[in-house]
Amino acid sequence: MACPNSTSDNSGSLLQDAQNEIISIANAVAEFDPVILFSSSETFNMVQSRVHTNVSVFCTEETSHLWVRDFGPIFVRSRHDQSVSAVNFNFNYWGNKRAPSGDERIADIASQEILGAATIRAGIIAEGGGMEIDGEGTFMAAESALVNDNRNPGKTRTQIEAELSRLLGVTKFLWVAGEVGKETTDCHIDALARFIRPGVVLLSKPSPEGAGKYGAAYEDARKRLSEQTDANGRSLQLFDSVEPDLRKLPRVSEGENCVASYVNFLMVNGGVIIPRFGDEERDQGALELFKTLYPDRRVVQVLINALPLIGGGIHCATQQVPALN
Template identity: 65%
Template sequence: MTDASTDTHSWHQPAETTPHQCTFMAVPNSTSAHGGELLHDAQSEIINIANAIAEFEPLLLFSSLETLDDVQSKVHKNVSVLHAEETSHLWIRDFGPIFVKSPDGKAVRGINFNFNYWGNKRMPSGDESLARIGAQRITGTLPLGTTLVAEGGGMDVDGEGTFLSAESAVVNNNQNPGKTRAEIETELSRLLGVKKFLWLAGENGKDTTDRHVDALARFVSPGNVVLSRPSPENPGRYVAAYEDAKARLVNATDAQGRPLVLHDCTEPDSGKLENVADGDIIASYVNFLAVNGGVIILRFGDEERDAEALALFQKLYPDRKVVQVYINALPRIGGGLHCATQQVPAAS
């Protein structure tokens, strides 16, 4: 087993819509940032999401001993529960490995992006080890090394050389102090096969992640981007980030020179959601996951907006089955479905 930090092989991150061999998730426990009924509800939602994904592809679910027996009794037969005592939080998109493929598609490797708990906003609790554990589980080797600190939720690619992110979450002194944007781009190009960078402003300090792009703007296919439009009734904290993203992307082109087509997806009215006192939550339909033959999107409890989102994604993915999963706890603690998952591309 060798450390791949000096690996010179050429890699690229495929689009999320390409075939998966499986998806990773993690069950939070009492060492995470939340407890009581909120933690219990988040655990239930993780199991519901895992079971929905398992209808389409294998699901590998990390669990500590604290939750192991309960989880094993509730999951779909296509879910493999993996004991890893390092498991604490549920946000495996951020602390798990990011998987890339070789140019011929025959080799898959994980990358360890040196998770530092969102710029040291939380105390280390073990999750930083899951990039190594997850990569070894899939590939049998240590993950590719890098000096960059980044989270998967802060980056999106179209699989054809275009990278989308908010500067606030990557070109950031609590993540990559002293590194210029050009230096960061050079390393991301090496690791992800990126040829063109589309940078949004994002917003520093508005949430733990400094505005991850996977709840703001996502590629649904090459040349098509879906934007999370704040609710007119209760717009919340991210109006400036949305307006900036729209202004920057409306005339943008991708790595292949195609103009981007933008699709707005309006967020739910937080006043219609259970257990929400104000608009200060992350409730974004853009936080979806493409799976083999399907797309898993969210339902929040605003029936009108939930239906609008379903219709939009059915239009955007006419050849896939679109499934909605209800969540309430995850938006209240800062994320959604995409944040809680990490796909593993299939080798060719």
């Protein structure tokens, strides 16, 4: 994880709220797994004094944004010897929508200096939030966030698939359209559709009180995925999680990049960390749905309002690391 500082795009109470939510998420994850939390010197003492004992705070001045899912490394295991390597997907600030501020170096710092994993340099540009994998060879993504000249100019979808297969070992691609330019990420899949397990997908359904950023993307994704099979030939079982009513959320609806999606969750060892936004009815509905989908895991909700306002959620703010031994 990473704690944002004043060189990010946010300031004042919004920055403070985002920092508080990062600490809350880290502490929730720490009940299940150890956490490495990147922090610049600006926030180090504050963060260090407030985190769970299972959270290790690593000080590096490269840290400015909180979206470590996108600029951090993606970890992979070798088929041959089970060694762990880290893929650097050449983060370019979501298609050059932000000026570089150091976070582009975090992937190498995380893999080499902290975890001692070898780095693999990708031949394409991508963000972790734009890719979803079922663990059995099936890859899911929105074309808008990958087959886009702001990331991969001149590259065809076939060329991008070949590189993803080389790096991630995937064999079947489920592409949805997504939506270009509605918010910074150009429709990351982790706020739209996620694998619960192989063959089971959870979709973020726009609120009937007013569609969020991905209304057209949801309709397209549901249609396409209902007609697809995964790498093992299974038809996909689809579930919907209805987004909160933004009118009930403190200031969330004000954000240009506002994304309030329950599917932006994180699986941890023995548990699932999901968002709570402040719409009590939808929050409770999401909790009950996740308990049904994950009967053998403890489901924990963490209140977030700053993160969705600036464009993401719990999954966006975290990056899992496989066991290194």
